[in-house]
Amino acid sequence: MHRYMLRRLLLMLPTLLGVAVLVFLLMRVVPGDIVEMRFAEGQFFNAELVAKERARLGLDRPLWRQFLDWLWGMVRLDFGLSMWSGNPIAHEIALRLQLSLQLALMATVVAVLLAIPLGTLAALRQDTWVDYVARVFAIAGLAMPSFWLGIVMFIILLAVFHWIPPMVFTPLWENPWQNLAQMIWPALAVGYRFSAVAMRMTRSAMLEVLREDYIRTARAKGLWQRLIVKRHALKNALLPVLTVIGLEFAFLLGGLVVTEQVFNLNGLGLLFVQSVARRDYTLVQALVLLVAFVYILVNFCVDLLYGWLDPRLRYQ
């Protein structure tokens, strides 16, 4: 077991390194840089201005030097300064992390509350109208762009209730009502889509487990056994469901770019898009590494879980 853990841990490192190299190179291949972004609009733009600022940001050093300096900083957990604002990156990320984390958690709660009961029900009543309704409901959730759902929500709120959610984020402990009044809508929009994915996984996993021989025999024996068996079934089916939930949660942290824009949320997704648009290399690199790390970590935990539950996998 320990060797399995160690192996999977070691495999994380080259992936992270690969992500670091990829994002570094990618940002530098993309045309335009932050200095041009900042000063190009002005009437008195000239090459001297550009050279000065580039030197100040360290962009005139050779590429390998920039990469190594940055990597060394990351290893020491020194995220550096944002090229756009000059603020420490750790500070910039921390400001948005709170919101993104809360949104991801709320969406997950919505998803779990919807998905698990619906998916189980659909599996137990397979091919009945209950199953069809549940599946249509789930696929509709997958099909609708969640940002479109947000826009429609706004339209309905304004047209019917003449009310819009608060536009400025207040932390949960400061003013829970205002916080929830703002966050419930994106959480619902995102959570619906999330629940669709989880529901389908719950249903198919449950179906698989229910087909197992021991379940069928127990079914033949009668109602009481069926209840016990259902609980067993659910437990075994839970593993792939947890996998899906974990991976989706990791995606939610930095992936909600369009939703954040529509609901005007000051989250990591918006920071992502803004810093790429501004060519703020250091901030983009730090963000990508952070998001990739979370994803890899979740994968690692899932692998551990699987390895613990299914010893056959350990010897691959």
Added chain:
Amino acid sequence: MQLGHNRWCQGWLLALALGVVVLMAPGLFVLAQEQPRSGGELIMAVPSEPPSYDGHREETFGLIHPIAPFYSLLLRVDPNDYTKVVGDVAERWTVADDQLSYTFTLRKGVTFHDGSPVTAKDVKASYDKIIFPPAGVVSDRQGQYTVVEAVEAPDDDTVRFRLKWPSASFLLSLASPWNFIYKADMLAKDMHWYEQNIMGSGPFVFVEHVRGSHLVGKRNPNYWDKGKPYLDGYRALFITDTAARVATLKGERAHIEFRGLAPKQRDEIVKALGAKATVQESPWDCILMVTMNHEKKPFGDPRVRRALTLALDRYEGSRVLSQIAIVKEVAGVQVPGTPYATPPEALAGLAGYGTNIEASRQEARRLLKEAGVEGLSFTFKNRGIPMPYEPLGIWLIDQWRKIGVNVNQEVIEAAAYYKVLRAGEHDVAMDFQCGYIVDPDLDLYKFLSVDRNPSNYSRYSDRVLDELYDKQSRAINPEERKQYIRQFEKRLLDEEAHYIMTLQWQRIIPHSAKVKGWKITPSHYLNQQLDTVWLAE
């Protein structure tokens, strides 16, 4: 009897007094209403955030709107009349007879927020940073002050600017909203201190800034203009999404947005708020221009360029586009309504500004045929910003189709856009210009030859134009200056058609009717110190 006569007199007097009061009452009522009221917090929505806090090195209005209230300038544009310049820290000034020396006397009693007095030393240090930046310090608008020989502070209350040649726009250039007065001691310690810190002498004091969310300022109790500012404080909410910003105004969660909204958004807000909303509109000192790369065939041929500008029905375009986009007036090189704007007779004489569009388009087709490029087709590079680039791009392509020119549009993302333009890889592209003060020196600088101005994306060298620019810059007599500017305009837009002006932007500010004391100007960088603003009940 004496008593009866007195009572009659008294009665008359009483009636007279009542009559006077009744007549004056409305006047008194109005006066009472318009009397600025102290107190309240102004909430503004700002579309973008300041990168750093240093006004000398930034170019975005995202800095001006939240940060300008913390600082004083030497001179500023009059909040009530944008054609005039008044003193902020400067009380009065004199100009030498030879126009080569400007001497300013500073006000007494102006202090920084940390209590220390503002002296000539501070003004000199700030302007030295702007005009003669030391190594490693970037001053964006250094190029605007090439006329300055030196800045002197002979004593604590006097600042003198010595110039190399007479400049008609010098006073106006000193009123630039970016020229914050910093404290000399801070600059001496660290030239970059003001990038991450705020400490000025303006009407408001910095309280807090949560990145991506909001910024708060509160009233400066020691402001030199006693009684001002009227507001207790202000709060800037950073909301990048336009729809969210409009919703904030409609839902009365913010009072005002100082940049400008689209016509349909104004209509939405007025419909939602009714009498609770006021709308102020003005031509905007921003314009989109079509730049044609003279180094690429066939755009080096003036006939082709003239044809492209003749194809545009500007008046119809103004009529339709002003309903969906932030553009409106048909203009030349200066904002309509300003001292050097193009008079109607001069405007009609420019190619593409005629009222007979059929004749213009026929002429355009004839020119294309003569130049041998019938059936011309090219790629039009446009910037990836929805308003007003998209609608104008669509309109241009539509208009060019009417003279048989087939254009397809390539949209380039903002950061890559300037790189492409500067590399000269484009055939035809959308260029733009926003002035922070309405000044010919500033607005015409763009059109100088490419070796003088690297931002000239049409990449031409036109010495006649350069000469006209220099002449107008040094013409102290306004009438003489107007003449040079008209000649410049005619050569730029008509004879050579180096650039094609589209429509002048229109600044539309719908705001809460409670906001008083703020008058719109053609520039969204001006009049943002908020000292004259007050909130009605």
Added chain:
Amino acid sequence: MMQTRPPIAAVEQASRARPLPRWLRGGLRFARRWPLGAVGAAIIVVMILVAIAAPLVAPYHPLETDFAAQFSPPTLAHWLGTDAFGRDLLSRLIYGSRTALLVGFVSAFVGATLGALIGVASAYFGGRIDLLMQRLVDLFLAFPIIILALAVVSILGTGVSNVIMAITVPMIPNCARVVRASALAVRQMPYVDAARAAGYGHGRIIFRHMLPNVMAPYLIMLTAYVGQAILLEASLSFLGLGVAEPTAAWGLMLRGAAVEFAETAPWLAIFPGLAISLGVFAFNLFGDALRDALDPKLRVL
């Protein structure tokens, strides 16, 4: 004795002179067993027909502006209303189906095929090659999709072909991972080793023996990807990184004016969103049924 005959057999009996063609029989059986899938397939067929016949079906040209009729609500002249330039929304939706299907099919096909190839090769060669490919796959899976798409679009510019490229890239690793799992099972089959022993080259074994056996997961991923590609194109266009104006594309129609005028002209936002939802819905329904029919155990994450 009451005998209930399955309808197909009854039809066959009735027309014994002319038996139904095989594909129709198979199709009807599919429709009976998985009605939801049949609904999905029907919608897809309608979409394809509409896209092909767009010039015949659409009442107006999608680029035709009519400033007099700006922002008009659904009327007899314009069934779904007009946008900020007076362009007919229905026509733009119809032509938009072309863009959606083009982007969807090409991205899905290229992404799934390349992914399947990589997955199979990875499973076949095993050992270090497998390890290396797995790491690369992990890398791209961990990399945020939006950044990849942003980078591709920034380098190459906007436009349909560049959007296809931007969407294809994140699809490849996902498919590779899923197909590899199936391919590993095939790898263990004795006939693969026998083929090696018989001297067949790697390429031949991969293409003729392994790939055909992973057809099931490949097809399932393919149909799932079409829906995802349409959604991704919508998101990218919404951000301004997808197809450029004035091309008619569903995601692009949601951008800008649709959101800003959501209250006064809600039809601008509602109809394109419905179109996207319907398209992705249909592909998902069909893809689900396909999976149930071919390989119910497959987990398409």
